[in-house]
Amino acid sequence: MRPLDEKETAAVFEKLFKFTGPNLKLIVERPAVEGPASDDPGGYCLRLQKNRVYYASESLVRRATSVARDRLVSIGTCIGKFTKGGSFRLTIQSLDLLAAHARRKVWLKPTAEMSFLYGNPVLKSGLARITEGVSAGDGVVVFSMSDLPLGFGVAARSTQDCRKAHADAIVVNRQADAGEYLRNEDDL
Amino acid sequence: MGKKKKVILPPDLPVIGDDEIQVSDEDLEFIGRNREYAGFLTRLDTKSIDRHVTRVADHKEDELESLYEKRNRKASLLRLKEEEDKLHVDPVDALPVKTLDGKLEYRTADKLKSGDRTSENKSKDDEEDAGGLKLTKPEKRQKLKKSRKEAKKLAKEQEKENIGEEEKGNIGEGKLHTEVLAKVEEDLSSEELFRKKKIRLAEIGLQLLENPEENIKALKELLQICDDEDHNIVKLGLMSLLAVFKDIIPGYRIRLPTEKETEMTVSKAVRQQRFYESTLLRSYKEYLTKLIALEKQPSVHQVAVRCLCSLLDAVSHFNFRQSVLVSVVKNISSLDDTIRKLCCEAIRSLFLNEGKHGGEATLEAVRLIADQVKFHQCQLHPDSIDVFLSLMFDEDIGKSEAVEEEVRPKKKRNWRAQDGLKEVQTSDRKKNKQEIMTKTREEVSADFKAVSFAPDSRERKRMQSETLSAVFETYFRILKHSMDPSTSRSHPLLAPSLNGLGKFSHFIDLDFMGDLLRCLKKLAGHSNHNVSSTGTCLSVSERLQCCIVAFRVMRNNLDALNVDLQDFFIHLYNLLLEYRPDRDHGEVLAEALKTMLWEGKQHDMQRAAAFIKRLATFSLSHGSAEAMAALVTLKHLLQKNSKCRNLLENDAGGGSLAGLVSKYQPDATDPNLSGALASVLWELSLLMKHYNPSISTMATSISTMASMDPAHSQVFLSTASPLEAFTDSSLEQELLKTTGKPTPSSYKRRREIGNDFVIMDPYKMGNENVVDEDEVRRKLEDHFVVHKGIAENERLRRELNYTLSSISLFEDYKREKRHKKKGKR
Secondary structure, three states, X not given: OEEOOHHHHHHHHHHHHHHHHHHHHHHHXXXXXXXXXXXXXXXXXXXXXXXXXXXXXHHHHHHHOOOOOOOOOOOOEEEEEEOOOOOXXXXXXXXXXXXXXXXXXXXXXXXXXXXXXXXXXXXXXXXXXXXXXXXXXXXXXXXXXXXXXXXXXXXXXXXXXXXXXXXXXEXXXXXXXXXXXXXXXXXX | OHHHHHOOOOOOOOOOOOOOOOOOHHHHXXXXXXXXXXXXXXXXXXXXXXXXXXXXXXXXXXXXXHHXXXXXXXXXXXXXXXXXXXXXXXXXXXXXXXXXXXXXXXXXXXXXXXXXXXXXXXXXXXXXXXXXXXXXXXXXXXXXXHHHHHHHXXXXXXXXXXXXXXXXXXHHHHHHHHHHHHHHHHHHHHHHHHXXXXXXXXXXXXXXXXXXXXXXXXXXXXXXXXXOOOHHHHHHHHHHHHHHHHHHOOOOOOOOOOHHHHHOOOOHHHHHHHHHHHHHHHHXXXXXXXXXXXXXXOXXXXXXXXXXXXXXXXXXXXXXXXXXXXXXXHOOOOOOHHHHHHHHHHHHHHHHXXXXXXXXXXXXXXXXXXXXXXXXXXXXXXXXXXHHHHOOOOHHHHHHHHHHHHHHHHHHHHHHHXXXXXXXXOOHHHHHHHHHHHXXXXXHHHHHHHHOOHHHHHHHHHHHXXXXXXXXXXXXXXXXXXXXXXXXXXXXOHHHHHHHXXXXXXXXXXXXXXXXXXXXXHHHOXXXXXXXXXXXXXXXXXXXXXXXXXXXXXXXXXXXXXEEOHHHHHHHHHHHHHOOOOOOOHHHHHHHHHHHHXXXXXXXXXXXXXXXXXXXXXXXXXXXXHHXXXXXXXXXXXXXXXXXXXXXXXXOOOHHHHOOOOOOOOOOOOHHHOOHHHOOOOHHHHHOOOOOHXXXXXXXXXXXXXXXXXXHHHHHOOOOOHHHHHHHHHHHHHXXXXXXXXXXXXXXXXXXXOOOOOOOXXXXXXXXXXXXXXXXXXXXXXXXXXXXXXXXXXXXXHHHHHHHHHHHHHHHHHHHHHHHHHHHO
16 A cells, blocks of 8 residues: 555546546545544545555545555555556446536436446436537546436536537447445455 | 886876867967977977886886786786676665765765786686686696787897887987897797797607607607707607607518619508608618717716617617617616616617517627626626526427437438338338428428428527627626626625526536536635635625526526535535624525525435534524524435434434444534534424424424334424524514614614715615615705804814914014013113
8 A cells, every 4th residue: 555656646636637626626525535534534534555546535545554465455446447557437326426426417317217227328318418528538427317426427418518419419328337345346 | 926016117108088189279389389389299209208207116017018018918908807896885775985086976886896906817817717717727828828929029138129219319318228138039939948948849740759850850859859959859859759750660671662662663651651751761870879878968868868778779680779778788888877777677678579689689788788888897787687587488499309310310320211111222212202201291391390490490599699609608707797806896606696597507518508507506606715815705795696596507507417506505614604794694594594404305414413503503693584594504414314314312422323433523514514413403402492482392393203103203293494593583573673783783773884886786786776876965965064164164263373373473572672671771
């Protein structure tokens, strides 16, 4: 377990920034709610352990130092991993963090929810609502109509283009969805 | 009349009958002897002597003349009366009176009458009036005028004679008199001329209205009268010309005959008609040029503009409409309230009565206004843009066109299908049949179009789309201009243009939508970041209006896609804190609450909770009207989002729903990140004790919602919108208010802040227009009189001080001199 170096931090923040925009600051500076109640609760920090990036409170990190590196399976919330090629990928576990700070959101019709959870992209026909001002390539968080985060992805077209698009046009390309907890249980 | 009566007339000359003059023989002899001396007798001008004797010093000749006339008349009347009266009186009743001469006179009622001349006079007037009553009023007036005129003419002639005689007789006195007379004559003649012209105007007008074809030449004379120096005559002339033109202008556009046509021989009737039309057109043109020229003169400005406006209103189909429009539009943002209102009304009626001119004038007017806005760089009066609101667009025209356009690609597809068929090589006979069918179909449709005025509708459609594009061009120009940070001045046209955008939002093309929303977003969040840097700050109401318009635009184009306007929610969330009841308009806020929160269908749970919490805080810190609007919205939100009723529970923390933010942050700018679900609506328990009973009951009903099950609550969906609630309770407030109005002070304050030129606020405008112009003028006059007095006082004091100091200096100097002298001694 070690802190991220500069290059890695940049890669992680870049990915997060795609989804949260200026709210990224809030993620980093968020006061901790875990650990022993004290005057200084401390903040959250990012730690790298076996190619995975964890988002954990400082008090937890301090306590985790007593565990041997090869014995430590997980700490805090895993938000993504570095591939063998060195690029960073957000995983489904980061969904809660992203959903709370997301700038762009997409809401799905109840009929399209299952399709998305099976790993399919969001089609125009399944789109119930979309935030204004989304442009192609932005990171969006996908919600159900009852505001339950389902996953996230990258917008394939802007809000304006969505209006004119056909019903079977792809609006959001999936990156991760909550169905992965079942489908890829072993990998997570 | 009163003055004239005071003139003391000299006694009547003794009447000398011919019998009384007894020329004795001696006299005749004497004259015969001294013929040289007595020659003057033959040259004696008895008339002038008489006048000299009877003249009253320093009084106008004609007055005297009339007085004399009157006296004579009276005398004759008196005599008549006396005779009449005498008839009635019984001589037995009245004892005879012995006069000093020794005559016996029977006492009759004439004593009374002769004793009181004025009463006699009055009774005479009354008699005349009674006689006049039989005539109608205008007739009577005319008659009076005529009689007066005649009398004056006579008087003038006599005057001339008199002058001539007097010049002969007495040159020294004559000079004085001529001066006075000239002056009098001038006065009289101007008044006289005015009357004469007035009558002439009326006569010509009547003639023209009676038979315009024959009397069309009289228009020229009318126009000449309008060249008069007297402003009043010009005004009257313009107005009467307006009335005449309004009446005689035909319902079609006049096209002057070409040269070829004039060369052709035509029947008499046609020639007459042509002459009539050309004269009418020429004089109309002349009239217009005169109006436009006179418009620049301040004295007749208002009348000219009034004429132009009513011309535009009445004969918008006629020739030279363009020039009328240009001058009306030029005045549309005049500083003068009445002129501006007139122009706006004219333009508005032009828009509303499109049937009169077929929409062409609308297009022209809109384009002219657009140019005006461009030219003045958006610094105009809001009224000039407000007129767009009365534009009407027919959507059905567009629909028929759209259907046609839809048909066309289908046809193409058919052809493509036929191409495909060709490849398949179906039988030729079928193809022929199809071709024939399509041909006949086209023919039929062409015929149908010709009958059903289809090209007309297409023309109208074109015109309408051009009008729309001009309107939106203006609106977008204004938006862009107000976004420009380099212009530090306020934006008077922003509010009306936002209104217009809200109204016509369903016509906006989808391609513009993105830009428009970006614009609005920038405007709504204008003062968040760069108040300090640029100084341009839109008021809270304007920013709220931006949000409202964005929502309207979205809603009206909400055919397929439900778009979440998150940024505008953020702006509203922050604007709620910036709202000040005196400075900003509560109606706009209530409207914003209505369009954004109350009518919105779905909301994020987090966002809804944040808004609920903020609205509760808001209602706690503002007046009852605003609080009521906020509470109605709050209730609605709670009813829609059943999960948010956790806020009504007594324990803080929010449990699992609270999300990542575990503590409520009241100063967060983003509703999603405020963590409102972790808080408790403690404000409600305070509001339950509100002095206003309606608010306290509302708060109570909200706080009991926690125990309700969600299915049950649907029944209680309140129908009153925040806007209604706001107006209701603000009305209530007005009624409750006994003394002291807070509004004037706030207006005053704003006036101090506002720029001196155009007043930027439509709401304030409405209030200012109520103020009487005369009153304002009077008050200003008073103010300046006092001001002048103070200045004068100061000046005098300064002078006094100066003199005093110089005197004292001089005294000092004297004293010193004396001292020196003493010292020398």
